[in-house]
Amino acid sequence: MIDELNYSLPSNLNDAYSQLQEIHRKPLAGATDIIPRLRRTKLPIDTLVDISRIREINFIREHETEIEIGALTTHSEITDSALLQSTAISLLEASASIGCQQTRNRGTLGGNIANASPAADTLPPLLTFDAVVHLGSLDGTREMPLSKFLLGPGKTGLAVGELIEFISFKKLNRYGLAYVKSGKRNGMSIAVASAAVAIALDDNGRIEDIRLALGSVASTALRCPRAEKILIGKPLTKTHFKKAGEIVYEDISPIDDVRASASYRRSVAAALVMQVLSIAEGRLN
């Protein structure tokens, strides 16, 4: 119950780690949904460790070949970042598409990743960046590719006492990036499907590298290896975009729920794939 909770507001990572040693202690980042959830249901939580004041993991850093984003960076900070505007536009688009201004101001990148919702907006673009998750705890740090970190709805590779410190990815200077999503108006506000892409061309104008990721169509956000493979070496034509859409339609197996039927999700995902590819195409050079 809310009445029996404890709360702490550590100001550095070490304090946070020492306070997170038990399973019923829950790190609180943006806190965009925990208070309503606590009011609604009994959660196995006895202590809220509010990590929002930890400055060490709120940053957007540029290295020669890499970008690093601290876990406590908010969606608004991502949206306002000139660096990410020029190097990770699809992540920016994903953050900008999240809920309302009030939520974007508080919701964090780390929180979006750790909640591991199949519909989490930032995951498809991060998957197309081949992002790496950097975890910390009292025992030190470790890192994991994001694609391995995501295990299922709400499930991740995060251990008890561990926090996401930051994510990193290699700069994609030659790539065209894009993110799109589609909602259903008479359902919940969460996307029916979303898609992100990163494309690079070779000197002949053919696709040299392509990374395509989808949200809301499986238990986690995921990449589409078969569609990627078929596009490698191909020119950017509507026919090939359509082919990629068709493969995605065949390969995914989304669920039926209140928001949308599985078949509708598949056709929307296919349409989004075509759409995201043509947006990314327009952003090459």
Next chain:
Amino acid sequence: MTNKQMVDFTVNGDHVSLSVKPGQSLAELLREELRLTGTKIGCSEAECGSCTVVIDGKPVLSCAFPALRAQGKNVLTIEGLSKLDGNGDTLHPLQQAFVLYGAVQCGFCIPGMLMTAYALLERNPDPTRDEVHHALKHTFCRCAGYPTIEKAVLAAAKAMRNGEPVELPELPESKWAEQVVGRVHVRPEAVAKVTGRALFTDDLKLEDMAYGRAKRADIPHAIVKSLDVSRAKSLPGVLAVLTAEDIPGDHYHGTIIRDWPSIVGVGEKIRYVGDVVALVAAESNEIATQALELIDVGYEALPIVSNPVQAHESGAVQVHDKGNLLKHIKVRKGDIDHGMEGADVIMEHTFHTATYDHAFLEPECSIAQLTLDARMEVFVGSQIAYEDREMVALALGWPEERVRVIGMLVGGGFGGKEDITGQIHAALLCNAIKRPVKVLYDRHESISYDVKRHTTQIRVKVGAKNNGKLVAVETELYGDTGAYASLGEAVMTRATTHSSGPYEMPHVKGDCFAMYTNNIPAGAYRGFGVMQSAFGVETMMDMMAEELEIDPFEIRRMNALHVGSVTNTGQILNESVGLLECIDRVEDEVKRLAGDTPFVSHPVPGEPNKRRSWGIAAAYKNTGLGGGVPDEAGATVELFEDGTVESRTSSAEIGQGLVTVLQIITAEELGMPIEKVRVLLSDTDLTPNGGPTTASRQTFMSGNAVRYAARVLRDALVSEVAEKYDISPKLIQFKDGCIHANGHTVELSELAQEMKQKGLDLRAKYLYSAPETKPLGEGGDMHFAFSFAVQAAEVEVDTLTGEVAVLNVIAANDVGAAINPLGLQVQVEGGVVMGVGHALTEKFIMDEGRVVTDRLAMYRMPNISQTPEITSIVVEEKVAAGPYGAKGVGEVVLVPTSPAITNAIYNAVGVRFFEIPVDQEIIARQIAAKS
């Protein structure tokens, strides 16, 4: 056992230091501990935006923000907005603009809306329209004057940039404008609403107040076999647990039929998930909530019926002992068989409309307290104060004189605050523990258990001549009134009588079966059944037009009701039928915007997957109760010695602008400045009964009552002055707060003082009775006035995903006379936006009697970014009995929107809808199947 911790922060410039519980939200802390009640809680699920405050420059949803996290922060609430310049009385330009533009209606969302807009302008002093939409996207306003809100924000931004006063809005005045009537006046309570000072029921915290909650069955159909409240009673902090046996008076309530149990007893029947089996009063809402879980109830589950058509079949599960049929409603005119025989073309289709939630942003709240002289006072934001008094008295087993209902502001009603919610429960608990008790629904309770719009099935069969002239319409409706009657009979009667549309028709046969089921009860909801049947008949009108190759405007024009027409209930329309003018003016405007072929599908440049087109629909809606029910409203008008006047009636201001209307009328009648008129509403001890705030009737009914009461007062003043100066009453004029009599000028204040000294009464009363109406089936005038409307909608459809955006709506409404043009503008906008929601986004879903959409996050009402450009065309065909010619408008604005949109979708992509809300999956699938 709580683990309270200290938190220090700054609120509106003042440092505060408080001990709080870790799970407590900042909103609760602000409201309950600091008593800054301007910050509203609409949902407690970070969804509606009403609780928005600004923390260190950024807008934050305070209902989801842990209070302890405010440590060291700078919090700005609505109460601080007007004193940012160090002068507590100066409104911020945003507040000024919201007042001047009429962006404030019920006012509940306004603090959150203003704080969101404030944060936007701090960051971006010159936002575009799209940037305003993006920033305000998740701060909901159900009154939904979004276009006006947008204009107000942009006007405030401009004023702030230039350091100049806020520019006044441009709005046409009534063509029948008088001195005060028909001109632009700001809402008198707007300043209180933009500063956070306006009080809604939950903003009250009485001394020694306890908190009440209801234990709901959460099973749709069952017999209560056992009930054990002992564990709940022994929880520390619990003050009382009441069961059905503890009700001293009548166990049932209901607006027309008293069939709704306040508490269901052991051995009695649960008929829907929201039925109550026990009430708890406790020292806090949290303790009361915990106690609910300690109440043990045993049920014998019964099979359920969840569909009105099945409920009508023989052998269906019986919801009530008297059966499932609430009412079979019949409309007959001419000879339907003969009519159909004479038709060249006959078309028939069956339509379905969904269940819709009112989704007013202020959740239901009632507070009851006992006075020293053993009377029960109930504070509640209700649409029918006198009926609440009657129901509370019946439940207590007391005479009505011992109950006083004190109406608070209503944070949106739309018909959803006509039925009893917590009023009786609060009074029962208060009477049991002899302490004030607050019963506040949380959003989950409001959405899961309170009345909804009737889900309706409508079969429409239309016969027409080849030239487009309609000859016969047969309709059959099934309305799902849920577990209890509420206003089901009246709602479905209106649905049926309006089911053949606003058209002349020689032969009509309408049948409606209003059915009980184990679903959530359905009651009054803006449009009152007419919204549902209009979807059917207006879709059929377009289908018939297509079949006969006639223009959609033309088929409506050639069949439209006009002066001299006889309605399908046999009423001769003698006056005030502005339908043809609505059709003509909408057609002109559509063609001005879209050229001569608005109903053709157009591609969208640069967007190969999108198509656009327009669609139209027409509607009419009665003003007032009608159907032979005596319709009355009382008012008192009193002159004070300072020259001010107070007008009083028990009618509700639910955002529609009634206070402004009554103020305007009083000022007009007494020739005085509008600022000197106060309006007091909804206090059963102080205000005469204005009747229910329903059926678009208050401008007409309470407006007339106040108007005639003001005339009685004026006559008394005239005789006094005539006698004093010995002149003919005919020479006496009222102007600018003075009485002018043949060269003499007397100020109202002066005259009031003189008359007071003589012991004369300065109060005038009037009981207004509307023109008599006849019951359905007897012919004659079933209603004393009808309003008419035509809307055209332009949609853009994504052919791959099926998504629909409404780009433009042109709405013409015949309102008789526009008494309050500023209020009318936002009523039109709000009705259209609600219609967009009903057509596209909103759907309350039940599955086998259980509520699926039990949170606001699952019930999608339109936000500002889904709001079309709205053009309001005001048509003013006066009705003789109306005040200055006015008739109702609150409902008719919503009625044609849904079919105009679905007709536009058909014109854009060829997909016809027989069910709303539109399912975009169907659009995508049908388009894919065609290509």
